Amino acid sequence: MVRIRGQIGAWPVDLTVELDAQDWAQLAQHVTLEVPAAPVATAAPVANDALWQTTLALLREAGQLDGPHLLGQLAGLAGGEAAGKRLLVRLRHCAQVRVEAGADAPIYHWVD
Numbered sequence: 445m446v447r448i449r450g451q452i453g454a455w456p457v458d459l460t461v462e463l464d465a466q467d468w469a470q471l472a473q474h475v476t477l478e479v480p481a482a483p484v485a486t487a488a489p490v491a492n493d494a495l496w497q498t499t500l501a502l503l504r505e506a507g508q509l510d511g512p513h514l515l516g517q518l519a520g521l522a523g524g525e526a527a528g529k530r531l532l533v534r535l536r537h538c539a540q541v542r543v544e545a546g547a548d549a550p551i552y553h554w555v556d
Contacts, residue, residue, distance in 0.1 A: 445460060445461070445462050445463070446460070446461045446463065447459070447460050447461075448460075448461070449524075449526065450524075451523065451524065456524060456525070495521065495522060495531070496531070496534070498521060499518060499521065499531050499534075499535065500538070500540065502514075502517060502518075502521075503535065503541065503552055503554050504540075504554045506554070507553070507554055508551055508552060508553045508554065509551070509552050510546055510548075510549045510550070510551050510552075511532065511546075511549040511550040511551070511552065512549050514532065514535075514552055515528050515529065515532055516528075518531045518532065532552075535552060539555075540554060540555055540556075541553065541554065541555065542555050
């Protein structure tokens with residue numbers, strides 16, 4: 445099974461394709477793998493760090509936000525709901541953030 449997630453323009457994509465052994469073998473006949481000679485450096489850690497700093501600044505400036513509202517903002521920043529949810533989980537474990545149970549949703553508080 446192969447899961448493909450991402451976006452096409454503004455539309456989210458979440459596609460699951462199931463392949464049996466024969467399908468994989470047939471697909472493998474058309475694919476050639478090229479192994480790079482040296483590891484390729486990416487900017488992902490820097491981008492992730494910048495996104496995390498933006499997430500912290502968002503909550504710090506607001507002081508407190510309810511979970512659904514915060515998720516909406518984080519999904520917009522991170523490029524999707526799944527990435528926004530990962531940031532919410534990371535916030536739950538952050539020393540500067542306190543999460544309390546609200547009437548309908550958790551409330552995220554910035555702690556100085």
